[in-house]
Amino acid sequence: MKLKANDRCWCGSGGKYKRCHGDQRALDLAPVELGTVSPPRPVPDTIARPDYVTNGVVGTSRAPQIHDADSLARHRHACAVAAEVLIRTGEHVAVGVTTDELDAIAHDIYVELGAYPSDLHYKGYTKSICTSVNGVICHGIPDDRPLADGDIVNIDVTAYIDGMHGDTSATFHAGTPVPAIAGLVDTTREATLRGIAAIRPFDRLQLIAEAIEPFAASRGYSVIREYGGHGIGATFHADPHVSHHIDRFDDVIVVPGMTFTIEPMLTSGRPTFHQAADGWTEHADDNRPSAQFEHTVLVTDSGAEILTVTASGESAAGTLDSLA
Numbered sequence: 001m002k003l004k005a006n007d008r009c010w011c012g013s014g015g016k017y018k019r020c021h022g023d024q025r026a027l028d029l030a031p032v033e034l035g036t037v038s039p040p041r042p043v044p045d046t047i048a049r050p051d052y053v054t055n056g057v058v059g060t061s062r063a064p065q066i067h068d069a070d071s072l073a074r075h076r077h078a079c080a081v082a083a084e085v086l087i088r089t090g091e092h093v094a095v096g097v098t099t100d101e102l103d104a105i106a107h108d109i110y111v112e113l114g115a116y117p118s119d120l121h122y123k124g125y126t127k128s129i130c131t132s133v134n135g136v137i138c139h140g141i142p143d144d145r146p147l148a149d150g151d152i153v154n155i156d157v158t159a160y161i162d163g164m165h166g167d168t169s170a171t172f173h174a175g176t177p178v179p180a181i182a183g184l185v186d187t188t189r190e191a192t193l194r195g196i197a198a199i200r201p202f203d204r205l206q207l208i209a210e211a212i213e214p215f216a217a218s219r220g221y222s223v224i225r226e227y228g229g230h231g232i233g234a235t236f237h238a239d240p241h242v243s244h245h246i247d248r249f250d251d252v253i254v255v256p257g258m259t260f261t262i263e264p265m266l267t268s269g270r271p272t273f274h275q276a277a278d279g280w281t282e283h284a285d286d287n288r289p290s291a292q293f294e295h296t297v298l299v300t301d302s303g304a305e306i307l308t309v310t311a312s313g314e315s316a317a318g319t320l321d322s323l324a
């Protein structure tokens with residue numbers, strides 16, 4: 001059941017949702033205007049590119065990515081690189097910083113770590129990360145708009161190295177968040193981890209959606225239906241499509257060795273959106289803020305392992321331990 005305006009808030013304050021974390025006045029933001037996008041940043045020739053960059057063609061194979069020991073070791077490394085790019089870029093989120101500056105920072109870290117930014121020249125995209133601010137659901141393009149106090153920005157990183165893509169994202173606060181927006185971000189982080197914790201080998205992929213959607217609804221948030229997670233490994237976007245909303249027609253079964261992303265987008269408003277003229281940026285129709293977290297995960301013999309953590313186990317999006 002979705003939490004309603006006059007229900008008690010989920011946070012335990014005892015107040016009505018509409019006067020607490022569901023405060024619509026705090027969530028009524030101005031639309032994020034598109035700014036000027038700088039030219040693509042160069043990648044040294046010594047760094048290997050994915051096929052779609054060298055030949056301009058995105059392959060049509062969406063075969064699920066199931067690893068052997070060698071490919072898993074390489075995928076694990078690509079995911080650790082992505083985690084490091086995200087952590088270090090996220091440290092620079094602050095009031096007055098532009099998303100293009102975040103792109104430049106991320107780009108230099110990919111190159112330092114010997115990785116290619118998978119987004120760069122993917123289907124004509126010209127930046128090294130996606131940056132989705134406030135009411136942008138996903139695929140925001142870094143530009144010259146400075147972050148304002150109270151903004152949230154999702155940074156989405158995909159690193160390509162040793163023939164593998166690792167994909168992770170997190171939502172960061174610029175300045176001081178208002179409680180209504182902090183609640184959305186915290187709930188989305190927890191929803192992502194609940195989805196990951198629900199994975200069972202030889203069981204239904206839908207266990208993920210069944211863990212995420214009712215939890216989001218209990219806090220008054222909606223899940224975006226049109227975008228989901230995806231298989232990932234040697235291919236950037238593969239099967240299965242990972243739905244974060246309950247879909248009774250989804251009969252996919254997951255098996256050990258499979259890798260895919262979990263990346264729910266939760267919105268504090270209506271879950272409808274439209275694409276900007278740039279062909280990428282997805283704006284919420286009502287401009288209400290949305291948040292997203294993403295991990296690449298491996299299905300194991302007992303559940304799932306988050307691969308998008310650094311060698312020392314750090315992650316910008318938190319770890320399963322935070323569920324304890």
Ligand SMILES: [Zn+2]
Pocket residue numbers: 009010011012013020021022
């Ligand atoms: Zn509350």
